[in-house]
Amino acid sequence: MYALVDCNNFYVSCERVFDPSLRGQPVIVLSNNDGCAISRSDEAKEAGIEMGAIPHLIPGIIREKGIRMFSSNYTLYGDMSDRVMKTLSGFVPRMEIYSIDEAFLDMSSMPYTDLLSLGLEIRTTVLRDTGIPTCVGIAPTKALAKMANRYAKKRNKKIGVHWAANDNLVKEMLEYTGVGDVWGIGREYALMLLRNGIKTALDFCEAPEDFVRTNMSVVGLRLQNELKGISTIAWEDSPAPKKNIACARSFGTLTSDKILMAEAIGNFTANCAGKLRRQQSFAKSIRISINTNPHLTNEKQYYRSVVIQLDTPTASTPELIKYALKGFHIIFKDDHRYMKCGVELLDLVPETEIQLNMFVSPANKRMTKAIAAIDKVNGAMGKDLVRFGIQGFQRKYKARAAHLSPCYTTNIKHIIKIK
Numbered sequence: 245m246y247a248l249v250d251c252n253n254f255y256v257s258c259e260r261v262f263d264p265s266l267r268g269q270p271v272i273v274l275s276n277n278d279g280c281a282i283s284r285s286d287e288a289k290e291a292g293i294e295m296g297a298i299p300h301l302i303p304g305i306i307r308e309k310g311i312r313m314f315s316s317n318y319t320l321y322g323d324m325s326d327r328v329m330k331t332l333s334g335f336v337p338r339m340e341i342y343s344i345d346e347a348f349l350d351m352s353s354m355p356y357t358d359l360l361s362l363g364l365e366i367r368t369t370v371l372r373d374t375g376i377p378t379c380v381g382i383a384p385t386k387a388l389a390k391m392a393n394r395y396a397k398k399r400n401k402k403i404g405v406h407w408a409a410n411d412n413l414v415k416e417m418l419e420y421t422g423v424g425d426v427w428g429i430g431r432e433y434a435l436m437l438l439r440n441g442i443k444t445a446l447d448f449c450e451a452p453e454d455f456v457r458t459n460m461s462v463v464g465l466r467l468q469n470e471l472k473g474i475s476t477i478a479w480e481d482s483p484a485p486k487k488n489i490a491c492a493r494s495f496g497t498l499t500s501d502k503i504l505m506a507e508a509i510g511n512f513t514a515n516c517a518g519k520l521r522r523q524q525s526f527a528k529s530i531r532i533s534i535n536t537n538p539h540l541t542n543e544k545q546y547y548r549s550v551v552i553q554l555d556t557p558t559a560s561t562p563e564l565i566k567y568a569l570k571g572f573h574i575i576f577k578d579d580h581r582y583m584k585c586g587v588e589l590l591d592l593v594p595e596t597e598i599q600l601n602m603f604v605s606p607a608n609k610r611m612t613k614a615i616a617a618i619d620k621v622n623g624a625m626g627k628d629l630v631r632f633g634i635q636g637f638q639r640k641y642k643a644r645a646a647h648l649s650p651c652y653t654t655n656i657k658h659i660i661k662i663k
Contacts, residue, residue: 245359245382246475247349248389249332249366251325252377252397254345255283258324259314261375262652262660271312274299277494277643278315315645323653327374335366340480348386350479363405383408383417386477387470390427391417391445418446418471428467433460445471485523485592491515492586496644498537500581505534506569508641510634512587513568517561520589521619526557526598528591530564532571537583546582548575551590557598561615564589565634 251257255273260266270288272281281288281297291309299306299313306313325344333339338350349366356362363380370378379401381392388408395417396406408414424434426445436459442448448456449471456464466476491512499505509532520527533549552571558564568587618630628635650658 245351245354245384246386246389247336247351247359247363247366247380247382248342248386248393249347249349249370249378249380250393250397251328251345252379253283253285254325254376255314255316255321256285256288257376258317258321259649260285261324262649266312269312270309271314272297272299273314273316274647276316277496278313278646279494282316313647315648317649317651319651319654320649324374324376327653328370328376328378331370331373332366335362335369338479338481341483348389348479351382359409360405360407363407364403367404378404380405381408382406383414384473385470385475387427387467388414388417388473391421391471394425395420414473415446418449419444421445423448426467426471428463433464485525485594486519487592488588488590489516489519489527489592490586490588492533492584492588493641494584494643495582495641498581498583499641500578502576502578504641505576505582505585506572507634507636507639508585509568509572509587510565510632510636511628511639512585513565514561514628514632514635516587516589517559517564518619520559520592521615524595525592526559526595527554527564527589528557528593529553529589530567530571531588531590532568532575532586533588534572534575534582534585536580544580546577546580550575557591557593559595560611561618562611562632565632569634 256271259271259273268287269285270291270293271285272288272293273283274280275282279298281293281295281299284293284295288311291311292305293311305311321344328345329339329341329347332347332349336349336351337353340348340350342348351359351362354362359382363382367378367380370376379393379396381389381394381396382405383389383392392406392408396404399420400406406417408417421444423429423437423442423444424431426448429437429448437448440455442451449468451468453465453468456468469476493508493512495508513530529551531549531551533547535547536543536545538545550571552567554563554567621630622628652658652660
């Protein structure tokens with residue numbers, strides 16, 4: 245048996261932990277640059293706020309329904325996620341973190357016979373220890389556990405747990421779930437299946453294997469077996485190394501300031517380089533992109549990206565910044581107002597499999613030690629406490645965050661004071 249534990253309206257729930265006045269109120273959390281709604285409380289959903297709703301296009305509803313809005317506070321959400329995952333890890337010998345607010349728990353070797361009670365205990369403990377409400381789905385495979393979690397939210401939200409303990413309960417769950425709501429079936433596949441009369445997860449489960457293999461390849465067949473109770477989706481004890489690492493952000497305001505944009509490029513590159521070292525990989529090439537706002541049709545439009553091949557694979561922040569700025573200077577035009585820029589590290593390889601270039605000197609050992617020391621200091625004292633000059637300090641390019649809450653758990657200045 246597997247359990248899928250999912251935090252309810254996670255970003256909104258994080259805000260409510262530290263501001264009890266938000267409980268029972270319609271609340272939404274906005275995307276980067278305060279663009280659109282990416283997390284909604286149940287009350288906001290009932291008020292008619294759709295996922296992706298753009299606040300400035302619905303000011304009347306915002307005022308009328310008293311919608312509370314918050315900018316994305318990823319520092320807070322990341323720390324709260326870590327607390328939830330550490331709490332969950334105490335229940336099972338093996339856990340797979342699926343996303344910032346979801347985790348699979350392997351219950352196959354658990355001595356419990358009443359997994360419903362265990363699911364209720366998990367939910368109660370997480371709420372008590374972190375303040376975050378969850379739902380728990382328990383079933384024989386990962387795909388069915390994902391479905392059971394959804395079923396718990398839709399049919400048993402007060403209990404918050406659904407254990408598909410036998411074939412009848414699994415069948416009931418499959419009949420209830422539309423084929424487009426099955427984990428792993430995207431929009432195009434869902435439309436194809438509907439055209440062929442396959443409307444529910446049960447219909448898909450009972451579809452001929454030849455049809456599934458022909459139209460959805462071996463991936464679809466694997467998913468069908470999962471719904472039949474045959475475990476085919478591999479367990480990942482640790483996340484697979486990323487094949488590329490990217491950082492792209494919209495600016496708070498349009499800009500044509502080359503120095504400001506170079507600072508942004510430097511910071512985005514340093515961000516990517518840190519992630520690269522943490523997964524013990526090197527990059528062979530780097531892509532830089534810049535673009536104007538395509539929605540402002542009265543302004544000159546420009547989008548350009550360039551890929552720079554590195555002389556030798558590296559994870560060195562100053563080396564990567566050097567190549568990133570080289571690419572930026574190639575594509576920058578000073579007669580445009582830019583909305584966004586991005587950096588992407590490509591062709592990643594494990595640091596143990598580096599093919600050296602006989603015409604280029606290997607990495608400077610002193611610089612390697614210096615970067616390791618910088619990483620250690622920043623890890624202990626705070627992100628970017630030690631940085632390279634191009635990264636600057638003011639970050640005037642930062643995205644809008646007019647409704648940002650404090651970093652209650654990671655910034656000592658933001659700790660709640662009881663009077």
